[in-house]
Amino acid sequence: MSNILAIAHKELKAYFASPIAYIVIGFSSILFGWFFVNLLYYFNRLSLQAGAGMGGPEAVSVNDMLIGPLFLNVTVILLFTLPLVTMRIYSEEKRSGTIELLLTSPLTDVQIVLGKFLGAFVLYATMLAVTLVHMGFLFAFGNPEWRPVATSYLGMLLMGGCFLSLGLFVSSLTKNQIVAGMVTFAIFLMFWVINWIATFTGPTMQAVLNYLSITEHLNDFTKGVIDTKHLVYYVSFIVFSLFLTVRSVDSERWRG
Amino acid sequence: MIEVQHLTKRYGPFTAVDDVSFKVEPGEILGFLGPNGAGKTTTMRVLTGYMPPTGGKAIVAGFDVFEQPIEAKRRIGYLPETPPLYPDMTVRDYLTFVAKIKGVPRADRKARLDSVMERTRISDMATRHCGKLSKGYRQRVGLAQAILHNPDVLVLDEPTAGLDPKQIIQTRELIKELAGSHTIILSTHILPEVSQTCQRVVIINKGKVVAVDTPDNLTARIRGSETMYVQVDASGADAQGALSQVPGVRQIAVTETRGSVTGFEIDSEPGRDVRRELASAIVTRGWGLLELRPMRMSLEDVFLQLTTQDAAEPEVAHE
Incomplete structure (x- = not known):
């Protein structure tokens, strides 16, 4: 365990010693803010219409009309930023030769992979933590339900974990950061749009595509529902990606 | 202390190391000599557990590197050809990280770090980023990293590459100092280095061992x-x-x-x-x-003679 923490700590230090952490957190926060403001204006208009009795609903829920859609929109930000976080993880070590230090130290492959995943995950959690400020405003000036907010964050953490573990795996395949970044982005995007054609296919195919879609599973979380179906999807996605990474690191040794 | 038995490593159809066997006694410095591409680095990588061999085995301090990798790696310090430094970390942070993953107990870490930095003469660079160091300092931080956990065995891949003459002498002195309490394998293609620091030499060419002997015996033996x-x-x-x-x-x-x-x-x-x-x-x-x-035949001549013979018979002499 201390080995995993040592690696996670090193990874975090690497993010914060280079501009990566500040760029990723900074720009994600700006974009999040923009999405937030946009949805807030929209929500205000809806509320006014509802209050004026212009034929709309009696009252609008801040959870359903603002927080839920906000998190669903924000997945787009992750799509672009998380490949930037993960593309360096293994590629950089391979290119600079520091991988030799890790592989000749008394560490197991699993410890290395978990340490690296944990480091990236903490960075991502920090990025999410900044958005708590926006939630703070909603709680200060409105009366949202806190439970759906909490489950939304849980869902976001799990979904981010999927992206990160997948990115980690792709990074373990190549020395080239650009290649790692591009491939990761393409795969993320594929998982994001995979159910777009679902409505045009048969019922079986539709179910399969919807199940594969990484964002489809976030819906229930934003509504305050923790469904084991989604938990199983996210957790198994993460575990499987990490497993592939361990195998990839191991096979790399054999190939030399 | 180190025993390499019939080690073979193939990359696809290419055989980088071919049935290499040798032994290193405790406290000894063994020089590993060969032209570029002879298989020195590959042998060292196998020995340190970086990659598994295609055949044969390597035993370090009583542990098979592939059966008990964690135990064996605890006892090995390795300086690869390029020192494995993280450019964004300061020297002290870097060495602290290395101490952690090499299992130096928390209580000893600071003392160990200070004494190693002192020995490798890098104390004045403790707060400098590794990426900003000169080649000589990088090499010495790499060496500090290798000896940090006080391993029984040191594997040094060209430890003096890129150093200036004064630093080369200091590094050789340091290596000799370390020899008593550590067993050392160092690779090089600088021949005087071998005659000055090593007690025994393994000459390797095209993946095969062509000679194992003391530097003096080698020069004498080859003289017809x-x-x-x-x-x-x-x-x-x-x-x-x-x-x-x-x-x-x-x-x-x-x-x-x-x-x-x-x-x-x-x-x-x-x-x-x-x-x-x-x-x-x-x-x-x-x-x-x-x-x-x-005109004494220099080690250089011996080396050239041994490594340019086409069908050099592998011979293992005077164990």
Whole structure:
């Protein structure tokens, strides 16, 4: 365990010693803010219409009309930023030769992979933590339900974990950061749009595509529902990606 | 302390290391010598557990590197060809990280770090980023990293590459100092380094061991005949005629002519010292004897001879 923490700590230090952490957190926060403001204006208009009795609903829920859609929109930000976080993880070590230090130290492959995943995950959690400020405003000036907010964050953490573990795996395949970044982005995007054609296919195919879609599973979380179906999807996605990474690191040794 | 048995490593159809076996006794410094691409780095990588061999095994401090990798790696310090530094970390942070993953107990970490930085002369760079260090400092931080957990075995891949002459001497001194309490394998293609620091040499070429011996034995063993260099103040033809008459001389060649001065390389029968006869042959004719010295075969010649022979038979001598 201390080995995993040592690696996670090193990874975090690497993010914060280079501009990566500040760029990723900074720009994600700006974009999040923009999405937030946009949805807030929209929500205000809806509320006014509802209050004026212009034929709309009696009252609008801040959870359903603002927080839920906000998190669903924000997945787009992750799509672009998380490949930037993960593309360096293994590629950089391979290119600079520091991988030799890790592989000749008394560490197991699993410890290395978990340490690296944990480091990236903490960075991502920090990025999410900044958005708590926006939630703070909603709680200060409105009366949202806190439970759906909490489950939304849980869902976001799990979904981010999927992206990160997948990115980690792709990074373990190549020395080239650009290649790692591009491939990761393409795969993320594929998982994001995979159910777009679902409505045009048969019922079986539709179910399969919807199940594969990484964002489809976030819906229930934003509504305050923790469904084991989604938990199983996210957790198994993460575990499987990490497993592939361990195998990839191991096979790399054999190939030399 | 280190035992390598029939080690073979193939990359696809290419055989990088072919049935290499050798042993290193505790406290010894073994030099690993070979031209570029001979398989030195590959052997070291297998030995340190970076990659598994295709065949054979490596035992370090009693642990098979592939059966018990964690135990073996605890006892190995490794300096790869390029020091494995993280450019964005300061030297102290970097060494702290290394201490953690090498299992140096928290309580000893600071003391260990300070003493190692002192020994490798990098204390003044403790707060500098690794990426901003000169080549010499990088190499020494790499060395500090290797000895940090006080391993039984040190594997150093070209430890003096890129250092200036003064640093090279300091590094060699440090390596010699470490030898008593550590067993060291170092690779190099700088030949004087081997004769100065190593007790034994393994010469490897095209993945095969061509010789294992002490530097002195190697130079002696390879010498088939004694060669003298003689410089005479006389006309070349006369002197050559006279000197070839000296008993014991087998071959004579003019290597240098400068005005009236001629230089010869003279091969004599092995084990026979012909210097006195040569000197008197020259002096009795009234010529000036300017120089007379035996030409010892340097390790360089040995190395070239061993590594350029095409069908070199692998021989393992004097274990």
